[in-house]
Amino acid sequence: MKYFTFLICLFFLTNTFAQKVKTGNERVTEYVSANRVLWKAGLVKNEAQLLKTGTGQADVSNKSICILENKKEGKASILLDFGKELQGGVQIVTGIWGGNKPIKIRLRFGESASEAMSDIGGKGGATNDHAIRDLETVLPWLGIAEIGNTGFRFVRIDLVEEDIKLVLKEVRAIAKYRDLVYQGSFNSSDTLLNKIWKTGAYTVQLNMQDYLWDGIKRDRLVWVGDLNPEISTINVVFGYNEVVPKSLDFAKNTTPLPEWMNGISAYSMWWIINQRDWYYHNGNLKYLQEQQAYLTPLINQLIQKIDKDNREKLDGQRFLDWPSSEDPKAIHAGLQAMMVLALQAGGDLSTKLGDLSTAKKCTDALIRLKKYIPAHNNSKQAAALLSLAKLLDAKQANQVLSDGGAKNFSTFFGYYMLQAKANANDYQGAINIIREYWGAMLNLGATTFWEDFNMDWTKNAGRIDELVPDGKIDIHGAYGAYCYIGFRHSLCHGWAAGPTPWLTEHVLGISVVEPGCSVVRIKPNLGDLKFAEGSFPTPMGLIKVKHQKMADGTIKSIIDAPKGIKILR
Incomplete structure (x- = not known):
């Protein structure tokens, strides 16, 4: 039974994250499969293959593949949703096609579905500022390409050339982040x-x-x-x-x-305030x-x-x-x-x-x-x-x-x-x-x-994880000002x-009073909450609290603090 439970857990992990690679000082690269095909156009076959957990390795079998093909009827495109915002790029693993030559694609990253469908300088003002998120590139025959360095959730792939067939084994997001424990x-x-x-x-x-x-x-x-x-x-x-x-x-x-x-x-001035806040939490006098x-x-x-x-x-x-x-x-x-x-x-x-x-x-x-x-x-x-x-x-x-x-x-x-x-x-x-x-x-x-966000934008707005329905407003492309107009937002x-x-x-009511969290005040304010609990990281370990609102409105608190921390109430 324990072995069966282990296999279930292993299956879940491998199907959530294809691969996680440590790169030093807690930074990792993780390869993540898409969780849905949000849209497609033209001749696209077996797109469900791209939702499977990948290996990052090309092979000669040419089985279990997705095909995008451009014919006279139109060009092939697909939009993938990776489920949440990520930082990094995309890995594309290709199969075998006739001619053994590279194939040109257009690749678009989007923080919203509509951004991934947009054109640079077009409606909504999409840009390549700071990070390239809309580009043409070539994919190798029977190989692997890793492309991009930006923030995104959605990826659109367009087959560019006429009368061409692209064979895809995998398309995985390359997520780069610090692999940190949420101590708090x-x-x-x-x-x-x-x-x-x-x-x-x-x-x-x-x-x-x-x-x-x-x-x-x-x-x-x-x-x-x-x-x-x-x-x-x-x-x-x-x-x-x-x-x-x-x-x-x-x-x-x-x-x-x-x-x-x-x-x-x-x-x-914020630099001075930041130095004060950092010193009070960590107490590093040096x-x-x-x-x-x-x-x-x-x-x-x-x-x-x-x-x-x-x-x-x-x-x-x-x-x-x-x-x-x-x-x-x-x-x-x-x-x-x-x-x-x-x-x-x-x-x-x-x-x-x-x-x-x-x-x-x-x-x-x-x-x-x-x-x-x-x-x-x-x-x-x-x-x-x-x-x-x-x-x-x-x-x-x-x-x-x-x-x-x-x-x-x-x-x-x-x-x-x-x-x-x-x-x-x-x-x-x-x-x-x-x-x-x-x-x-x-x-x-x-x-x-x-x-930025304005409550007025919510009126009749479409969701960012959907293609905007007729009659709805594209909240990402339609709004914004100053440096964040439209899709530049x-x-x-x-x-x-x-x-x-x-x-x-x-x-939770936890505030630092003296440097290094040597003195911490705990004074909860639950408002209309029935309870609140949590933890707070200090240089000496975690403070843990649980606050329960009693029938008479008073709050009962349980506090667990490391030795060396004085708690004020």
């Missing part, structure tokens, strides 16, 4: 929240490549502001990972002062000391950007997030608050480093900054930051954030809007927003969270993962 966890009485937590974690995991990217299709860059929700997610899901200091160092080493990181003044030669002059540079009226006068690109980018009053308010948050973090780190002189400069600058409180201009971005910087009453800020529910939320700054709602003790309101806003992406077929963007750390911090 979240489970509650709400299955939607549980799925949202895991989706945020997976979104960030895919972006943990050589460096910590913003998106796996676009931009595939180290944007320092984007790192903040990603680092927060890594802290609560994976604990320490070398991709974080590697990326923070990359940003530092490619930005000599007085330049701003990524050309954006706020992003240099690494922090390595940052001091850059940190101290950056702090001094920021202080010089306060004018005589105690207002920020930051230069460089003045940017919070894209939806607020056309509101200069909101940007000014947000940057004033960012100055407060960054100098609070900088002063704290300077104290930890024993640099009391710089710490005092931060304290003096903070006194000045708090004398001037700009208007939020009814911007949810500005109101959230002003609340977190304690420049605006938390309940007043929450009135702005609550207006219209998820309307005018954004994927990046939605994290700070949720934090500001928690600041006002509106935990239920934040939970409702998470369900409404991030849940809507899942309802549209998302397996990772998107670069990234559907796997790490800055959108904010609900994952938020649910851990505020529903």
Whole structure:
């Protein structure tokens, strides 16, 4: 019986993943078979063969093959769905055909089904920016080709030449990612929240490549502001990972002062906040000391950007997030608050480093900054930051954030809007927003969270995992603005993962008080949940909690923490 159970488990594993190859420092390459043929055109035979678990090896039998053939009646094409967002390319194993010559195909990757069906520069504005996702290439006779390096879920293959027959044995996705244990966890009485937590974690995991990217299709860059929700997610899901200091160092080493990181003044401030968050979770004083030669002059540079009226006068690109980018009053308010948050973090780190002189400069600058409180201009971005910087009453800020529910939320700054709602003790309101806003992406077929999202887009929208039916709107191709118009829009963007750390911090109630997680506060806020449980990685091991709401509304908690961690309640 045990042997039979073993065989069943082995069958499941081999039919889920054809092959997993370790490549060092936890990075793997995995070969994944498609789970459905979503569409085909022209002469396509035995396409079900492409859904079988492959071996990655060509053979001379020419049995169990799929055939695409171009005749006068039309050209052959097929669209494969690999079931979830992946980062990498595709492996194609071919069979035998007459003439022994290579055959030309057109290959298209898509994060949505409609993107895989689109043309570069055509309707929806598909692009090859940052990663080539639409190309012509040739396949070998009786051989193997591995093609592509982008973010995708769908792959379309078109046979290009006239009067030609292509014999396919296998088409498998090449998934490249860090094979990490989800040390952190979240489970509650709400299955939607549980799925949202895991989706945020997976979104960030895919972006943990050589460096910590913003998106796996676009931009595939180290944007320092984007790192903040990603680092927060890594802290609560994976604990320490070398991709974080590697990326923070990359940003530092490619930005000599007085330049701003990524050309954006706020992003240099995010670098300071990221360093503080990373140090508090991991407690690596040696690494922090390595940052001091850059940190101290950056702090001094920021202080010089306060004018005589105690207002920020930051230069460089003045940017919070894209939806607020056309509101200069909101940007000014947000940057004033960012100055407060960054100098609070900088002063704290300077104290930890024993640099009391710089710490005092931060304290003096903070006194000045708090004398001037700009208007939020009814911007949810500005109101959230002003609340977190304690420049605006938390309940007043929450009135702005609550207006219209998820309307005018954004994927990046939605994290700070949720934090500001928690600041006002509106935990239920934040939970409702998470369900409404991030849940809507899942309802549209998302397996990772998107670069941007607007609740107005949901009206009459088709799902991203289907070809858009007549009368429905293509949510991927039809919408977007700024850098994410149409199919250029990234559907796997790490800055959108904010609900994952938020649910851990505020529903499980786990927050770090002292560096290295030596002191941790546990204060759950269940809202309408009946229970919530989970784990939290620390340098000393896992904290495990289980919170149960009792009949009288009180919460009974069971906490298991490693020795050496002081728990505050």
